Amino acid sequence: MNSNNMTTNNGSVDMAVGRLEGWLATMGGSAGYYGPVVGLRGVSMAWCGIGYDWRWEGLLDGWTTLHRRTKDPVHLDRMDAALNALTSAQLANGTFCNSYFENNPFEGGMPYEPALMAAVLRTLSYMREIAHPWPVGTAEMVERFVEERLIKELWNKVLKTFNNWMQSDFERYSPPAVAAIVEILCDYAKLTDSAERLAPYIVGAANSLLACQFRDGPRMGALPLSNQEGSDVSPCMAARALPAFARLQQQTGDARFATAGDALERFVRNSFLPDGGIAVMAFAHRSTRLAPLFVGATADTLRSFERAGRYDATLMRTQIPWLLSHQTASGGFDTAVGFEDGRGSKRLPDWRDVIPVCGWTDKIYGLLAGLVEKPVSLVSGGPVSRSVRVRGEEALFMEDNVSMTLQSKNTDWFNWRKRTVSPLTCRL
Amino acid sequence: MTTQDTTLLTGDTLASASGDDFLALLERRHSTRMFKETPVSQELISRMVKAATLLPTSCNRQLWHFIAVTEPDLKRKVSKLSDAQQSYLYDAPVLIAVFYDTSLETRNPCCTAEVTVGMSISALLLAAEAHNLGAIYLGGIRRPAGIGKALGVPPYLKCFGLVCVGWKDDEPPAPNRRPVQDVLSFNTFDLQHERYRADIRPHLWTLEQIADFRDKLLWYKGVHIDGKTLHVDADVRFSPLFQFMTTRLGLMLENVATPRVLDVLSFNGDVVMQLITAYNGQMAELYAYDLTPGIARYITERFERLRLPGTCTCLVNAEANQFLIPLPDGHIQIMSCYERLEHFEDPLPLLREMRRVLAPGGRLLLLVSNRYYPHMYRYKRMRNKNYSLGRNWNRGPERKYEPAQVERLLREAGFRITDAFGLQPVHLKMYDLGIKLCRRLGWHRLADRWADRVMQGYVTDGFFRTFSSTLAYELE
Secondary structure, X not given: OOHHHHOOOXXXXXXXXXXXXXXXXXXXEOOEEOOOXXXXXXXXXXXXXXXXXXXXXXXXXXXXXXXXHHOOHHHHHHHHHHHHHHHHOEOOOOOEOOOOHHHOOOOOOOOHHHHHHHHHHHHHHHHHHOOOOOOOOHHHHHXXXXXXXXXXXXXXXXXXXXXXXXXXXXXXXOHHHHHHHHHHHHHHHHHHOOHHHHHHHXXXXXXXXXXXXXXXXXXXXXXXXXXXOOOOEOHHHHHOOHHHHHHHHHHHOOHHHHHHHHHHHHHHHHHEOOOOXXXXXXXXXXXXXXXXXXXXXXHHHHHHHHHOOOOOHHHHHHHHHHHHOOEOOOOOEOOEEOOOOOHHHOOOOEHHHHOOOHHHHHHHHHHHHOOOOOOOOOOOOOOEEEEEEEOOEEEEEEXXXXXXXXXXXXXXXXXXXXXXXXXXXXXO | OOHHHHHHOOOHHHHHHHHHHHHHHHHHOOOOOOEOOOOOOHHHHHHHHHHHHOOOOHHHOOOEEEEEEOOHHHHHHHHHHHOOOOHHHHHOOEEEEEEEEOOOOOOOOOOHHHHHHHHHHHHHHHHHHHXXXXXXXXXXXXXXXXXXXXXXXXXXXXXXXXXXXXXXXXXXXOOOOOOHHHHOOOOOOOHHHHHHOOOOOHHHOOHHHHHHHHHHHHHHHOOOOOOOOOOOOOOOOOOHHHHHHHHHHHHHHHOOOOOEEEEEOOOOOHHHHHHHHHHOOOOOEEEEEEOOHHHHHHHHHHHXXXXXXXXXXXXXXXXXXXXXXXXXXXXXXXEEEEOOHHHOOOOHHHHHHHHHHEEEEEEEEEEEEEOOOOOHHHHHHHHHOOOOOOOHHHHOOOOOEOHHHHHHHHHHHOOOEEEEEEEEEOHHHHHHHHHHHHHXXXXXXXXXXXXXXXXXXXXXXXXXXXXXXXXXEEEO
């Protein structure tokens, strides 16, 4: 991280990371993080086990960054433990158990598995750089994912790109997932000296990204959630293609990718709100939807800018304070602002706004880890108690180091002991 | 004189020599669903079609025509027109569309034209195997006429399906086949073979028939054994219904220390697989119970191939014509049964057997399809008198129950209902219609709000439970 980055830190980031470390410690350890999920497409409250989804990417990146700067072996140990856990959670066809994030517990989550694997490969590249041996079975884990899952199962031989699933709609692909796959293949080719063999897959996937980029109109430069006509655009998900375009430009020297990256950057930049946060959805025939604003998605977009070499100090200065303002007493972060059509911002927040989720906070961790100035020490969080709305009813959300509960006068909506797979009660 | 010539002279010996090779070829052949990108030469395709033309044809008319589609865009178009949603249609380097002119034989009572086509297709499949190629026949085509049109075929030629051909990229397991004595009678029909009669009405099926149906169907309809879904239906596991079921079982597991768990009539093992991947280590023992050894073999092989992080014990029904779970009384603490009662005219014996093995204080999660829900395929089926519509053709007999009927049966079997839910209540359909209307009118904020309700309203325990697609009961 260059010195410009540090201008956003006046000690508050160091403190925030320490508190976030404290909160993460209550949710599990480097062998896996538990917790309920509130996602873009739904919630998974009744299953709170260790997810092998994209919750790892910010953590792995954060640990790598911290180790690079501090050389503290704790971070390397965490990476080793994480890679071991991921290896043991993989099935023979390359998928990972419980990788569907908001739809857990299922395997084969998209774009969550590619996002996870891209982060694994970044970690492995770093380990090779510092001559740290890879944990046993990691190379096979990566190979299985690339060869069995991506190339054998998801590669569409007709469209020359990667599908999301093996069944049903073969004309459909998801650019955010394809972008992560491009990153995976570029890193995998480098690590295994197989650039020539993988070139057709990389080129095909890259072309499919370019093919669905909007060339004009209010969404010019954006990538939709799916290549199908009329598909919506999520600026934060579209931003996840920025690092892929940067890698492609770097690897092929093809100016088309730089141009595509520039256009995408302009679109995403315009989607940031001046007071903080990023619009959740941009549509073709209606105004952009501002609620709910996902806190973690904002951090994720800033990370995408950073990973693509498009770091912007001004943007960071406006967005970081907004992010930090959503850290709670427990050290975790609110998931969103404005569920229930934005009405939450005026009255009580919706319950989904306040549930802290590992798969979003990891993105904040990954971003903030790059901004810390001093070695971070873990800070234990305090209890949280907030009034919220659950389906029109006023309720109380409470969190401490050992539990998370949501209760109204008449109903025990959710009662979860941390680090356990299933809640004691769940009516959500 | 050569060895071959010698065997020619010795009658039965001939059958065992060249006949064995032929049987070996037949045994080796399985439908291939994953193909390499390597192209198949035109010469090989010609040889396959040559084989097809050597098979008998009605009145030696030979009114067939084969079109090998290799051009990518055309292949894509044909795949789309077939509307079969199969990955192998996209992956196979060659699609052979099989046409026949049936205009002279439309009223033939033995369907000789169709039989001719069938024979030619089997020759294509066997010739592919003989050349170490993989192939699969796809007959479930929605718009055969459209395919003919796309390929410039004159209208008098009727499309009878597609044979996908390419170099194999999978090793499918051998499916269960009925023994010869079960399908062969000498001189007159052996009445014992009546048991293979197929019908969608449960009262016409014995338990043995249902067992046999499930045993064979599994290899067609079931999730591909490597965990790859390659069949008509999307993998049912990736659904809110399965998510609900898995997580409710998890809530039960949380309240019992390392319980013994049983899934009743596991079929392809989906529920058990969910339990293993989501709750591995939380169960003392996990059992999958179904009716035949073939089903047990499928589950075992599937889990081994997938290398799941845990395992289960497969149990096979101990009696031919009655339910008997091979477990002692009161052995199980948590039990699941997912949409299985529907297959039986009288599910009470099954429920009683489940009650027997459930320990006092044990819990059962039971999901049953609801008769009061307007499942559209039922109406389409009735209107068109077409039983290939909807689920019966690949699920077997099915009887839908009213909530009161299910609850009465459960009481009779000795269960106590502790909780009841409805999944996918009918009013969500109304919301869906409302959302579409709002979008059309530009009322997006209202549509967003309703969409949020749909997202949160999949499970209900209120009034609309009675009108939900699936009824879920927690029992003890």
